[in-house]
Amino acid sequence: MSEVRRLLPRPDIQSSATSVERLTERGFDHALSRISTMTSEDIIEEVSASGIKGRGGAAFPTGLKWSSVYKALGSEKYVVMNADESELGTFKDRVLLEQDPLGPLVGLLIAAHCVGARKAFCYIRGEYGEVEQNLADALEMLRMTGWVGPHSVEVEIRRGAGAYIAGEETALFNSIEGKRPEPRVKPPFPTQKGLWGSPTLIQNVETLANIAILFAHDVKWFKEYGTQDTAGTKLVALSGHIRRPGVYEVPFGTALTDILQKADLGGSITSGRSLGAVLLGGAAGTFLGPKEVENASLDYPSLNKAGASIGSGAMMVFDDTVDLSWVLTRMARFFAEESCGQCVPCRIGTRRILEIAESGNLRTRSQDLRELGQAMRDASICGLGQTAPVALLSVLDRPELMHD
Amino acid sequence: MATSVTLKVDGDSVTLPQGTTLREACEKADHPVPTLCWHENLTPANACRACVVEVKGSRTLVASCSRVAEDGMEVWTNTERVQNARKVVAELLLSTSDATLAPDLKDLAQASGASAERFRGGATWEQPVRVDNELYVRDLSKCILCYRCVEACGADWQNTFAIQVSGRGFDAHIDAGFGRELAESDCVFCGNCVAVCPTGALIGKTEWDLRNQGAWDEERISTTTTICSYCGVGCELKLHVLDNKIVKVTSPMDNPVSHGMLCVKGRYGYEFVQSEETLVPNS
Ligand SMILES: Cc1cc2nc3c(=O)[nH]c(=O)nc-3n(C[C@H](O)[C@H](O)[C@H](O)COP(=O)(O)O)c2cc1C
Numbered sequence: 001m002s003e004v005r006r007l008l009p010r011p012d013i014q015s016s017a018t019s020v021e022r023l024t025e026r027g028f029d030h031a032l033s034r035i036s037t038m039t040s041e042d043i044i045e046e047v048s049a050s051g052i053k054g055r056g057g058a059a060f061p062t063g064l065k066w067s068s069v070y071k072a073l074g075s076e077k078y079v080v081m082n083a084d085e086s087e088l089g090t091f092k093d094r095v096l097l098e099q100d101p102l103g104p105l106v107g108l109l110i111a112a113h114c115v116g117a118r119k120a121f122c123y124i125r126g127e128y129g130e131v132e133q134n135l136a137d138a139l140e141m142l143r144m145t146g147w148v149g150p151h152s153v154e155v156e157i158r159r160g161a162g163a164y165i166a167g168e169e170t171a172l173f174n175s176i177e178g179k180r181p182e183p184r185v186k187p188p189f190p191t192q193k194g195l196w197g198s199p200t201l202i203q204n205v206e207t208l209a210n211i212a213i214l215f216a217h218d219v220k221w222f223k224e225y226g227t228q229d230t231a232g233t234k235l236v237a238l239s240g241h242i243r244r245p246g247v248y249e250v251p252f253g254t255a256l257t258d259i260l261q262k263a264d265l266g267g268s269i270t271s272g273r274s275l276g277a278v279l280l281g282g283a284a285g286t287f288l289g290p291k292e293v294e295n296a297s298l299d300y301p302s303l304n305k306a307g308a309s310i311g312s313g314a315m316m317v318f319d320d321t322v323d324l325s326w327v328l329t330r331m332a333r334f335f336a337e338e339s340c341g342q343c344v345p346c347r348i349g350t351r352r353i354l355e356i357a358e359s360g361n362l363r364t365r366s367q368d369l370r371e372l373g374q375a376m377r378d379a380s381i382c383g384l385g386q387t388a389p390v391a392l393l394s395v396l397d398r399p400e401l402m403h404d
Numbered sequence: 405m406a407t408s409v410t411l412k413v414d415g416d417s418v419t420l421p422q423g424t425t426l427r428e429a430c431e432k433a434d435h436p437v438p439t440l441c442w443h444e445n446l447t448p449a450n451a452c453r454a455c456v457v458e459v460k461g462s463r464t465l466v467a468s469c470s471r472v473a474e475d476g477m478e479v480w481t482n483t484e485r486v487q488n489a490r491k492v493v494a495e496l497l498l499s500t501s502d503a504t505l506a507p508d509l510k511d512l513a514q515a516s517g518a519s520a521e522r523f524r525g526g527a528t529w530e531q532p533v534r535v536d537n538e539l540y541v542r543d544l545s546k547c548i549l550c551y552r553c554v555e556a557c558g559a560d561w562q563n564t565f566a567i568q569v570s571g572r573g574f575d576a577h578i579d580a581g582f583g584r585e586l587a588e589s590d591c592v593f594c595g596n597c598v599a600v601c602p603t604g605a606l607i608g609k610t611e612w613d614l615r616n617q618g619a620w621d622e623e624r625i626s627t628t629t630t631i632c633s634y635c636g637v638g639c640e641l642k643l644h645v646l647d648n649k650i651v652k653v654t655s656p657m658d659n660p661v662s663h664g665m666l667c668v669k670g671r672y673g674y675e676f677v678q679s680e681e682t683l684v685p686n687s
Pocket residue numbers: 053054055056057058059060082083084085086087164165166167168169170202203204205207208382383384
């Protein structure tokens with residue numbers, strides 16, 4: 001299976017990314033008019049029927065989330081686009097917002113309409129200056145056409161200040177509220193108590209783009225691609241030892257080997273070397289060896305067998321010369337620098353992992369690392385600390401990947 | 405709506421009012437869980453993770469201090485995963501901070517079989533002591549970042565918001581704003597942060613000095629309860645007396661007037677009591 005263009009516009013599209021023409025050309029004005037005559041229940045039913053799952057990493061069923069926010073009690077409700085994109089090797093939201101910002105924005109407006117929110121936020125990574133401008137231009141156009149504004153939904157852009165943790169949903173709420181971006185304890189979940197204690201729907205950029213194309217068409221169209229388990233397409237961000245690094249849209253179920261090898265996708269490993277490992281899903285992800293890559297496809301059940309998940313869709317490719325202990329050390333540094341410091345297992349655990357990695361003792365201290373890793377997965381407050389040891393443990397479980 | 409919930413703790417059934425936390429439920433069921441950052445009069449910070457328990461159906465362990473008990477829950481307080489988490493939490497803290505004046509941490513370490521050495525050898529929080537005023541000292545090498553002081557100074561008690569956590573990851577620390585000395589900060593020296601600090605990282609200057617002279621002796625300290633004479637609120641004071649001198653003033657945490665909280669006068673304005681000068685006879 002080769003590249004598909006649905007979430008991303010066709011390369012030969014003529015209209016400017018933030019223009020009214022683009023709105024029409026992509027069918028987004030149709031989507032907006034279509035939902036304005038639908039009840040919230042009908043919208044939720046269509047989202048559920050499409051099978052869309054969150055693309056920000058956790059793959060939570062989107063229809064279910066909308067339904068809880070819709071049903072939650074509260075006079076104020078909020079919707080949020082999570083464009084903080086700071087996961088290692090992940091740059092697909094950036095490409096999406098560069099090439100077609102109207103998709104995620106229209107998805108956001110549909111979400112607001114559905115759950116009854118009058119106010120929406122786009123929380124964007126601070127370094128994405130040009131992308132933010134593109135988003136602002138698109139918003140301005142939507143304001144002129146009346147889809148955004150005091151009588152429909154107000155949309156505000158908020159800029160992050162350089163913390164990976166601020167992408168975690170509850171830390172992101174604290175950041176919007178002007179507080180330190182420390183994750184909050186869950187439950188209560190954002191669907192019940194999010195921004196300023198009100199029910200809040202937060203979705204990843206790509207999830208919202210899926211919503212827009214779904215309503216621009218219908219469930220049947222949406223399900224033309226994908227698998228029994230997961231319909232639709234996924235953006236993957238390829239980087240590392242790959243001929244054609246970049247963002248590609250492929251149907252769920254595409255063989256990982258195809259993604260790496262096909263001429264219109266990855267185009268094979270660089271310099272004719274063979275594959276050493278793939279880090280799937282970013283820093284919070286899992287390393288897969290060449291055999292596992294051969295047998296897996298981009299789908300949750302298939303990857304589950306290898307103990308992996310799609311995560312954000314990042315695929316970092318390493319050829320067989322790379323020493324993974326070096327990669328693990330860099331990743332350990334990332335977590336140690338990005339931990340918010342709130343809870344003990346993560347604040348101190350990430351530092352100790354870094355120290356052990358830097359001193360070259362990953363293998364000799366594997367028992368200590370396993371116990372530390374287990375405590376971090378079990379007892380950290382948020383996904384950062386819970387996933388910080390995962391890639392490391394995945395390598396300890398695959399000793400053949402470490403050559404030292 | 406039901407007003408009570410029934411759940412199982414280590415197999416034993418307990419029935420409690422709705423809104424009870426799992427920590428309380430475990431205590432009621434006689435399977436208490438250890439805590440470090442939790443404090444009876446403060447909002448749970450759920451930061452230390454010593455109180456985690458296993459809850460059926462939950463992927464991760466659950467901080468019992470802040471999780472509300474639900475009908476039909478099944479909770480385990482002593483599984484292998486729980487024991488591992490507690491032990492690692494104690495080991496990580498011991499590898500970073502000076503626990504000499506932290507009884508709860510020492511107890512946790514002892515009970516969980518933690519090895520103080522396992523994760524030692526790397527970076528620590530050792531730093532110079534900050535003695536920048538006459539009322540209390542900040543010896544943050546002892547800090548475990550339990551957030552109690554921040555909460556006491558903030559919305560829970562004092563509403564002064566003089567201190568916060570600053571920096572991130574391993575560099576996170578308690579700060580009075582831009583690294584300032586306390587006298588330069590918004591601090592009003594109520595000492596409520598000192599009252600809740602579980603590690604001696606915040607400690608009264610008098611106690612600090614006496615400890616340094618080797619003269620602080622818990623055995624020889626007696627306590628006297630009285631009412632603060634400064635204003636009409638009527639906070640209960642507990643005077644800690646050594647060698648016939650007041651060396652510290654606290655207020656009982658369960659006192660219905662103060663809830664353990666005082667102002668600068670009640671907590672630190674006791675010198676006049678033992679000043680010789682006031683005894684000059686009227687002429
Ligand atoms: C440390 C951390 C960082 C995260 N960063 C992002 C991010 O940059 N973008 C994002 O969409 N989700 C991020 N998430 C996931 C969000 O918490 C949340 O699950 C997501 O925004 C929900 O949207 P979705 O259901 O559409 O995926 C992060 C989670 C964690 C634990």
